[in-house]
Each structure stands twice: as C-alpha cells, then as structure tokens.
Amino acid sequence: MATKQQARLQAAKDEFVTQWGAIGNSWGVNRTMAQIHALLMVTPDPMSTDQVMEELKISRGNANMNLRELVGWGLIRSIVRKGERKEFFEAEKDVWKIFCIVTRERKRREIDPVQDVLHRCQDQTAGLKGTEAETFQKQIKELSDFVATTSRIMDKVASSQQSKIVPLASKLFK
Amino acid sequence: MATKQQARLQAAKDEFVTQWGAIGNSWGVNRTMAQIHALLMVTPDPMSTDQVMEELKISRGNANMNLRELVGWGLIRSIVRKGERKEFFEAEKDVWKIFCIVTRERKRREIDPVQDVLHRCQDQTAGLKGTEAETFQKQIKELSDFVATTSRIMDKVASSQQSKIVPLASKLFK
DNA sequence: TTTAACTTTCAGTAATTATTGAAAATACGA
DNA sequence: TCGTATTTTCAATAATTACTGAAAGTTAAA
Numbered sequence: 001m002a003t004k005q006q007a008r009l010q011a012a013k014d015e016f017v018t019q020w021g022a023i024g025n026s027w028g029v030n031r032t033m034a035q036i037h038a039l040l041m042v043t044p045d046p047m048s049t050d051q052v053m054e055e056l057k058i059s060r061g062n063a064n065m066n067l068r069e070l071v072g073w074g075l076i077r078s079i080v081r082k083g084e085r086k087e088f089f090e091a092e093k094d095v096w097k098i099f100c101i102v103t104r105e106r107k108r109r110e111i112d113p114v115q116d117v118l119h120r121c122q123d124q125t126a127g128l129k130g131t132e133a134e135t136f137q138k139q140i141k142e143l144s145d146f147v148a149t150t151s152r153i154m155d156k157v158a159s160s161q162q163s164k165i166v167p168l169a170s171k172l173f174k
Numbered sequence: 175m176a177t178k179q180q181a182r183l184q185a186a187k188d189e190f191v192t193q194w195g196a197i198g199n200s201w202g203v204n205r206t207m208a209q210i211h212a213l214l215m216v217t218p219d220p221m222s223t224d225q226v227m228e229e230l231k232i233s234r235g236n237a238n239m240n241l242r243e244l245v246g247w248g249l250i251r252s253i254v255r256k257g258e259r260k261e262f263f264e265a266e267k268d269v270w271k272i273f274c275i276v277t278r279e280r281k282r283r284e285i286d287p288v289q290d291v292l293h294r295c296q297d298q299t300a301g302l303k304g305t306e307a308e309t310f311q312k313q314i315k316e317l318s319d320f321v322a323t324t325s326r327i328m329d330k331v332a333s334s335q336q337s338k339i340v341p342l343a344s345k346l347f348k
Numbered sequence: 349t350t351t352a353a354c355t356t357t358c359a360g361t362a363a364t365t366a367t368t369g370a371a372a373a374t375a376c377g378a
Numbered sequence: 379t380c381g382t383a384t385t386t387t388c389a390a391t392a393a394t395t396a397c398t399g400a401a402a403g404t405t406a407a408a
Contacts, residue, residue, distance in 0.1 A: 012298040019291040117193040124186040
C-alpha cells in the first residue's frame with residue numbers, strides 16, 4: 001500500500017519537475033534551471049550536486065552551472081553541513097519571496113533595457129522639427145511614459161510585504 | 175540642413191528598431207517579429223511586405239511569416255487599398271492596447287500552463303497521507319493559490335480601460 | 349479562361365543556445 | 379605540506395530555433 005502511494009507521489013513530483021522545466025522555457029529561463037528549481041522546491045531536505053545530477057540525469061557541468069545561476073538569482077541557497085565536504089542546496093519555498101525575486105529579475109532584463117533605448121531615442125531626436133519627427137517623438141514618449149509607470153509599479157510590488165499587497169490587489173481586482 | 179535632421183531621425187528609428195528586436199528576444203518573441211513591430215510602430219504610413227523586406231534586409235519567407243504572426247497577435251493589421259493588389263500593414267499604436275494584447279498573450283503562454291500542471295499535481299496526490307505527501311501538497315497549493323490570483327489580476331487588467339486602471343495604479347504605487 | 353501580381357509554404361541551411369565530459373583549479377583534513 | 383574530495387571551467391558537440399530562397403499556390407484584372 002505504502003509503495004503504491006509513494007509511486008503516485010513520485011509520479012506527481014516527476015510531472016511537476018518536467019513541466020516546470022518546459023514552462024521555464026516560455027519564461028525565458030533554460031529548461032534545466034527551471035527543473036532544478038522545481039525539484040528543490042518539492043524536496044524537503046537539501047540536495048547535493050550529485051543527487052541533482054542523478055535525479056535529473058544531467059551532467060556535472062550542467063548541474064553546477066545552473067545551481068550557481070539559481071544561487072545568483074537567490075532562488076536557492078547553498079548549505080554547508082559541518083563535517084561534510086559536499087555542498088547542499090535548498091530552495092526558497094515562500095511563494096511571495098519567489099515572486100519578488102522573479103519580478104526584480106524580469107524588470108532588470110525586460111524593462112530596464114526598454115527604458116534605456118527609449119530615452120536614447122528621445123535624446124537623439126530632441127529638437128527635430130517636422131511631421132515625421134514629431135510623430136516619432138510622440139510615439140516614443142507614449143511608450144516611455146507607460147514603461148516608466150510599469151517600472152515603478154514593479155519596483156513597488158517587488159519590495160512590499162505580501163500581507164500589504166495581496167489583500168489590496170484581491171480587493172481591487174476581485 | 176533638412177538632410178542632416180532627417181539623418182538624425184533615421185538613425186534614431188534604426189536604433190529603435192534594432193534594439194526593440196534585441197529586447198524582443200528577452201521577452202520570448204523572435205528578433206524579426208519584434209523588429210517588424212517596432213518598424214511599423216514608428217512608420218506613419220502602412221507598409222507592404224516588400225518595403226519591410228527592404229528596410230530590414232530579410233527574406234520574403236521571413237517577412238511573411240512574422241507579419242502573419244503579428245496579425246495573429248493583433249499587434250498589426252492588414253490594409254487593402256482599392257485598386258491595389260498588394261497588402262499593406264499598419265501597427266496598433268495605442269500603447270494601452272498593445273499592453274493588453276501582450277498581457278493576454280503572456281497569460282496564455284506563461285500562466286495558464288502553470289495552472290494546469292499545478293491542478294494536475296493536486297489531483298494526482300489528493301488523499302495521499304504522510305509527511306512527504308503533505309509537504310508536497312502544501313507547496314503545490316501555495317503556488318496554485320498564488321498563480322490563481324495572478325491569473326485573475328491579469329485578466330482584469332487586460333480587459334479594463336486605461337482611464338480606469340492607470341490613475342488607480344498610479345495612486346496606489348506612487 | 350489566361351496571365352501576372354502577389355502570397356504562402358517548406359526543405360535546406362545558418363545561427364544560436366544548451367549540454368557534456370574531462371581537465372584544471374580549489375579547498376579541506378590529515 | 380600533501381593527497382584527495384569536490385567544484386569550476388571550457389572546448390567540443392548536440393539540440394533547438396530562425397531564416398532563406400525558390401517553387402507552389404492563390405487571386406484579380408484583362
């Protein structure tokens with residue numbers, strides 16, 4: 001009986017890890033990174049590099065690189081147990097914290113560069129006269145204003161307490 | 175003089191198109207698609223496939239495919255002028271509308287699949303007992319609840335009038 | 349019809365991105 | 379310090395994704 005239940009649990013975990021990897025792709029993170037993250041999110045104890053390699057059937061280089069990257073994002077952290085040479089990893093499990101980290105990263109990768117290019121375009125065309133130029137300036141300005149607002153909202157959301165924002169959002173958008 | 179100003183404007187447009195393409199990548203849309211979109215956003219008159227090919231130095235197949243895709247998203251529309259065989263394209267220029275389209279598309283591609291997989295995992299493990307199973311269920315449930323809220327917010331935002339949401343958001347997140 | 353302007357498709361190829369595996373580097377305990 | 383367990387790096391390769399160009403398909407005017 002216990003075996004059968006464990007098999008069902010294992011199957012669910014496997015599906016979660018596999019699918020999270022696939023979804024990761026559409027979020028612009030590579031499959032392996034997303035899979036490692038998923039695996040650590042549903043594994044109660046910290047895992048070593050070798051355990052991750054074994055579980056996901058990936059090479060040492062791949063495991064190492066993506067574990068580092070996840071540590072860099074702050075989505076997992078490394079654990080050193082006294083008396084053990086090996087390093088272990090555990091995931092941040094608090095969903096709101098995960099969300100804040102991902103939001104900050106996406107802002108950095110997806111919003112900031114847009115803002116930069118829009119500002120450069122505004123500077124480059126400042127003072128130009130004529131219908132063509134004015135059409136361009138108007139469009140860029142509208143984009144720019146909108147992106148600036150988006151940017152501020154993301155900063156604000158990603159740095160607030162869940163207890164403050166979620167009830168507010170739920171009320172607003174119910 | 176006029177020539178010099180036009181050169182500056184052209185340079186700014188080129189930079190905008192090029193960079194928008196690069197940024198598109200980090201948003202998960204291919205470079206060409208993003209470049210065509212950028213080009214049409216800053217071109218007052220509708221453009222033909224040949225003009226787009228010429229401007230971006232891309233093949234007919236590439237131009238056609240990405241123009242279709244953009245039409246599919248609703249980010250550009252096709253124009254037929256009477257007496258002309260050729261089809262022309264113009265971009266949606268209203269920034270809020272663009273935002274709504276992109277938000278809906280991103281929800282469809284990035285949020286809905288996550289919700290599906292989380293629900294399947296919940297179903298598969300419903301009723302399982304034991305610490306391991308309960309830890310898994312708890313984590314999945316927290317993710318699931320959070321994603322459900324996100325999903326509702328995106329639906330709501332993407333279907334509202336800018337005039338209603340933006341002032342509200344600005345006030346909340348100032 | 350026929351013709352020609354225009355659009356679509358798609359097999360082949362190019363460009364990009366991800367992964368491996370083994371060698372080099374590092375760091376810990378004796 | 380040395381020996382070894384562990385981590386990191388990176389050139390080679392595999393997998394994926396994007397693009398081309400030419401041929402096939404479509405449509406509208408003559």
